[in-house]
Amino acid sequence: MVIKSPQDFGAGILFILFGAIGLYVGSDLTFGSARNMGPGYFPMIICGLIALIGLIVTAKSLAIEGPAIERIQFRPIIFILLAIAAFGMLIAEIGAVISSILLILFAAYARRDVNLVETVVFAVTTAAFVVIIFVYALGQPMPVWWGR
Amino acid sequence: MTKWLKKIAQATAAMAMLAVAQIANVTPAQAAYPDQTITFVCAFPAGSGADVLVRYFADKVSKVAGATIIVENKPGALSNIAAEYTSRSKPDGYTIFVHSGNSIAGNMWIMKKPPIDVGKDLMTIATINKQAFMIAVAKDAPYKDLKELTAAMKTKGDGGSYAVNATSGKVMAEVYKQKAGLETVSVQYKTAADSLNDITSGAMDFGSYDPVFALSQQREGRFRLLGVGSPERMKGAPDVPTLKEQGFDVDQLGWWGAMVAKGTPADITTKINGWFNTVLQAPETQKFLADQGGDPYISTPAEAQALMIKTIAEWKDYVAIAQIPQQ
Amino acid sequence: MEVFEHLATGFMAAGSLENLMFCLIGTVLGTLIGVLPGIGPIPALAILLPITFGLDPLSSLIMLAGIYYGAQYGGSTTSILVNMPGEASSVVTCIEGHQMARKGRAGAALAIAALGSFFAGTIGTVFIAAFGPPLASIAQQFNSPDYFALMLLGLVMAIVLAHGSVLKAVAMVLIGLLLGLVGTDINTGLTRYTFSLSGLWEGIDFLPLVLGLFGIVEIIRNLENPPPPRETISTRMRDLWPNKQEFRDSIPAALRGTGLGSILGILPGGGAVLASFASYTLEKKISKNPRKFGHGAVEGVAGPESANNAAAQTSFIPLLTLGIPSNPIMAIMMGAMIIQGIQPGAAVMTTRPDLFWGMVASMWIGNLMLVVINLPMIGIWVKLLSVPYRLLYPAILLFCAIGVYSTSTEPFMMVLMIVFTVFGYLLFKLGCEPAPMVLGFILGPLMEENLRRSLVISRGDPTIFINRPISATLLVATVLMLCLIIFPQFRKTREEAFQEE
Numbered sequence: 001m002v003i004k005s006p007q008d009f010g011a012g013i014l015f016i017l018f019g020a021i022g023l024y025v026g027s028d029l030t031f032g033s034a035r036n037m038g039p040g041y042f043p044m045i046i047c048g049l050i051a052l053i054g055l056i057v058t059a060k061s062l063a064i065e066g067p068a069i070e071r072i073q074f075r076p077i078i079f080i081l082l083a084i085a086a087f088g089m090l091i092a093e094i095g096a097v098i099s100s101i102l103l104i105l106f107a108a109y110a111r112r113d114v115n116l117v118e119t120v121v122f123a124v125t126t127a128a129f130v131v132i133i134f135v136y137a138l139g140q141p142m143p144v145w146w147g148r
Numbered sequence: 149m150t151k152w153l154k155k156i157a158q159a160t161a162a163m164a165m166l167a168v169a170q171i172a173n174v175t176p177a178q179a180a181y182p183d184q185t186i187t188f189v190c191a192f193p194a195g196s197g198a199d200v201l202v203r204y205f206a207d208k209v210s211k212v213a214g215a216t217i218i219v220e221n222k223p224g225a226l227s228n229i230a231a232e233y234t235s236r237s238k239p240d241g242y243t244i245f246v247h248s249g250n251s252i253a254g255n256m257w258i259m260k261k262p263p264i265d266v267g268k269d270l271m272t273i274a275t276i277n278k279q280a281f282m283i284a285v286a287k288d289a290p291y292k293d294l295k296e297l298t299a300a301m302k303t304k305g306d307g308g309s310y311a312v313n314a315t316s317g318k319v320m321a322e323v324y325k326q327k328a329g330l331e332t333v334s335v336q337y338k339t340a341a342d343s344l345n346d347i348t349s350g351a352m353d354f355g356s357y358d359p360v361f362a363l364s365q366q367r368e369g370r371f372r373l374l375g376v377g378s379p380e381r382m383k384g385a386p387d388v389p390t391l392k393e394q395g396f397d398v399d400q401l402g403w404w405g406a407m408v409a410k411g412t413p414a415d416i417t418t419k420i421n422g423w424f425n426t427v428l429q430a431p432e433t434q435k436f437l438a439d440q441g442g443d444p445y446i447s448t449p450a451e452a453q454a455l456m457i458k459t460i461a462e463w464k465d466y467v468a469i470a471q472i473p474q475q
Numbered sequence: 476m477e478v479f480e481h482l483a484t485g486f487m488a489a490g491s492l493e494n495l496m497f498c499l500i501g502t503v504l505g506t507l508i509g510v511l512p513g514i515g516p517i518p519a520l521a522i523l524l525p526i527t528f529g530l531d532p533l534s535s536l537i538m539l540a541g542i543y544y545g546a547q548y549g550g551s552t553t554s555i556l557v558n559m560p561g562e563a564s565s566v567v568t569c570i571e572g573h574q575m576a577r578k579g580r581a582g583a584a585l586a587i588a589a590l591g592s593f594f595a596g597t598i599g600t601v602f603i604a605a606f607g608p609p610l611a612s613i614a615q616q617f618n619s620p621d622y623f624a625l626m627l628l629g630l631v632m633a634i635v636l637a638h639g640s641v642l643k644a645v646a647m648v649l650i651g652l653l654l655g656l657v658g659t660d661i662n663t664g665l666t667r668y669t670f671s672l673s674g675l676w677e678g679i680d681f682l683p684l685v686l687g688l689f690g691i692v693e694i695i696r697n698l699e700n701p702p703p704p705r706e707t708i709s710t711r712m713r714d715l716w717p718n719k720q721e722f723r724d725s726i727p728a729a730l731r732g733t734g735l736g737s738i739l740g741i742l743p744g745g746g747a748v749l750a751s752f753a754s755y756t757l758e759k760k761i762s763k764n765p766r767k768f769g770h771g772a773v774e775g776v777a778g779p780e781s782a783n784n785a786a787a788q789t790s791f792i793p794l795l796t797l798g799i800p801s802n803p804i805m806a807i808m809m810g811a812m813i814i815q816g817i818q819p820g821a822a823v824m825t826t827r828p829d830l831f832w833g834m835v836a837s838m839w840i841g842n843l844m845l846v847v848i849n850l851p852m853i854g855i856w857v858k859l860l861s862v863p864y865r866l867l868y869p870a871i872l873l874f875c876a877i878g879v880y881s882t883s884t885e886p887f888m889m890v891l892m893i894v895f896t897v898f899g900y901l902l903f904k905l906g907c908e909p910a911p912m913v914l915g916f917i918l919g920p921l922m923e924e925n926l927r928r929s930l931v932i933s934r935g936d937p938t939i940f941i942n943r944p945i946s947a948t949l950l951v952a953t954v955l956m957l958c959l960i961i962f963p964q965f966r967k968t969r970e971e972a973f974q975e976e
Binding site: 007008010011014015018022025026029030033034035036037038039040041042043046047049050053054056057060066067069070072073075076077080081083084085087088089091092096100103104107108110111118119122123126130134138139140141142 | 508522523640642643645646649650652653656660662663665667668670691694695698699865866868869870872873875876877880881884886888889890892893896897900901904905906907923926927930931934935937
Binding site: 193199200203204207220221222223224225226228229258309333335336337338341344345346348349351360364365367368435436439440472 | 521524528615616617618619659661662664673674797798800801807810814816818819821822883884928931932
């Protein structure tokens with residue numbers, strides 16, 4: 001078995017997984033009848049179709065040539081996700097200023113060769129901008145600092 | 149470049165000043181309530197109909213209280229996220245949950261494991277309005293009053309259909325059905341507006357609607373309102389007879405109130421209660437509420453809390469009657 | 476010529492110096508807030524709503540309408556420049572608009588979007604003035620089965636949004652449908668696919684989904700493969716302005732988009748969203764050169780942007796004539812009217828003609844201001860792209876996070892955004908396009924709801940879909956559309972397969 005189209009192969013597997021999980025998780029929902037459809041009727045049909053398409057896409061990927069999957073680079077995605085996670089977890093605790101600065105610092109390190117001084121200055125300026133616009137001008141519900 | 153740096157330096161300086169100002173703001177600890185921003189918690193997403201009500205009161209109360217009030221939207225989980233958030237906030241009167249009392253009381257029974265005990269973990273300290281759902285038919289429907297509708301639905305058996313959307317409306321229709329001994333089939337809609345075309349085209353025989361929608365569609369000449377679920381006629385809609393006076397023993401009054409975390413000192417709750425009552429006495433507010441088919445509901449903190457306890461008890465039966473599945 | 480009399484009343488009311496000023500403030504504020512990534516018209520309106528409490532009714536409605544158009548246009552700007560849609564209809568603008576920006580035609584895309592919107596806004600205003608009430612009665616003819624058929628047609632159109640494999644696009648639509656069903660089943664009150672997370676009880680939130688799938692994935696893509704350094708961006712008018720060919724391609728597309736948008740905008744529910752998607756589908760289908768699509772086809776900006784704006788106008792019709800808000804934005808407008816003591820509905824037209832026609836007139840004035848403010852600003856927006864990307868992307872990310880935080884302060888929203896970023900990243904690596912999924916996500920719940928309801932009403936008889944003329948027509952259109960999509964595609968893949976051998 002040779003995979004001729006890695007992208008499609010991956011997509012096919014993803015669809016199969018999605019459909020299978022959907023079928024499994026939804027299996028305890030009442031299916032019902034056409035006259036009185038249960039909560040499971042529509043999702044089950046959709047999951048079945050997703051899995052079916054997954055099978056076809058996978059099968060085709062073994063027969064027809066297609067593009068390769070681009071190499072996954074871990075640095076950008078990890079730092080970007082860290083930045084969001086830090087912001088989301090911390091803003092209620094330590095306030096908009098510091099969590100904004102943290103988000104920008106984390107995000108900046110998604111690239112190599114970071115100019116630390118520039119980034120810090122930029123982070124502080126942006127955080128000030130955010131506080132002025134969102135908290136003072138627009139009255140959005142976020143703490144500026146920790147406490148309260 | 150130097151220009152840039154200068155700008156940045158200015159901004160940083162401004163920022164530092166802000167920081168100092170903030171810290172200075174926090175220090176005087178024992179100042180009179182309210183000396184900081186008050187948060188109204190809204191369990192609906194920003195911009196929804198209920199959000200508008202909360203924001204209206206945020207605007208009016210802030211003028212009476214002389215404090216800034218911001219609205220924080222914490223939608224989700226059948227309003228429980230907002231309720232839980234309020235119950236965990238400091239009992240200092242700066243976090244006020246403005247919400248429908250019935251909805252939160254009903255949750256005590258709709259959820260298998262309610263995260264908080266609404267009667268104990270929250271204090272209901274003010275009531276805002278009372279309103280009740282209404283039974284409506286299309287303007288050109290053959291039924292002139294509830295008696296005719298009931299008779300017609302009896303003959304139709306399970307061939308008749310009616311439209312429901314919100315939980316309270318569902319419950320009221322279900323109770324009416326039980327009292328009248330009907331088998332009419334309930335059809336669920338997401339919003340009241342979604343069901344309008346099916347009502348006017350005759351696909352639905354009747355519907356159970358919130359007063360805002362029912363009254364506006366009556367004004368537009370598309371609905372005839374056959375009954376309201378409150379024990380007495382509403383001031384905002386004196387022409388609509390109650391179900392009770394037409395011989396169906398339905399007593400379902402919905403209300404909105406303000407809640408805070410348990411343990412909030414009495415002087416603060418009295419103050420908040422006073423603000424709401426002042427706002428409720430303003431003619432502007434009364435008109436605002438009347439347009440939505442609601443009557444202002446003025447009470448003391450103790451009365452509000454008692455009402456909440458009573459509502460929780462009532463909803464145990466309602467949830468069973470309407471066969472709402474537990475989460 | 477009653478219409479002109481009415482419009483004259485309207486322009487008198489809306490044209491007062493004070494109201495013009497509020498209209499200007501509204502459009503400017505709306506644009507500025509809408510431009511922030513992650514803040515679409517709904518949060519913008521909700522944030523600014525309290526400002527209008529103190530104004531008299533007409534001024535406040537004029538200002539709110541201005542904010543709405545401004546935010547919508549601001550959202551298109553962000554979509555084009557940084558691939559960051561703030562609402563469903565901008566997803567389409569992202570597809571071609573951002574590709575144009577990548578090719579150095581950001582200025583042209585922005586100008587086309589502004590001009591297309593203005594054109595559509597003008598037609599939309601005339602439309603409301605002339606045919607408002609009769610059009611509203613069309614919307615009233617739509618019953619549950621008809622909505623089901625309309626949603627089905629919309630989903631089939633969604634497949635055309637992708638420019639790769641049809642099969643994968645269908646799977647993406649279906650995945651979108653499934654994601655849309657997460658949450659409480661409205662018929663039974665049971666929760667589905669919530670994995671016991673209370674944050675999912677009321678469904679997956681749109682904003683974290685769309686920002687993760689599009690905006691943040693776009694940032695990660697750019698970091699992985701830095702785009703070739705752009706030549707110093709020229710801000711000379713000649714390079715900002717669309718060229719002759721672009722104009723020639725845009726005008727018919729804008730016309731068609733306006734038509735589609737004006738009609739679909741009247742329908743409650745998914746109407747306004749469908750408009751931009753439908754316009755894109757139409758343009759791609761009738762184009763002599765469909766291969767351009769997905770690589771910066773100007774018709775793909777002009778059509779949907781016009782459709783979007785026309786629909787934004789005509790979606791006021793159900794509110795102003797029936798008292799029914801057809802989408803969340805109209806619900807906010809309705810809330811604002813109620814706060815001002817006005818019950819929306821046909822009665823407004825007779826009891827407060829100055830208010831009704833003033834609002835209609837202000838729509839046109841708002842659109843005019845929008846184009847006047849934004850055309851000169853295009854230079855500034857494009858210049859924004861010359862800010863080094865190393866500074867631009869963290870700032871965009873921050874605005875996304877804040878946008879999500881201000882609609883709901885729950886940390887769970889950030890978790891959702893992270894989940895959809897990872898999912899979108901996977902999809903990108905596997906060559907699947909997320910746009911069809913978004914349409915599936917929005918239409919899915921509506922489709923299931925109407926399907927189930929239709930069958931309850933008919934007591935299980937499926938002929939209800941064929942017996943009603945509206946749904947029958949829509950179903951025939953769906954089948955035709957499917958044939959249009961499937962047959963050429965089979966031919967093409969076969970040709971490609973042969974070429975590869």
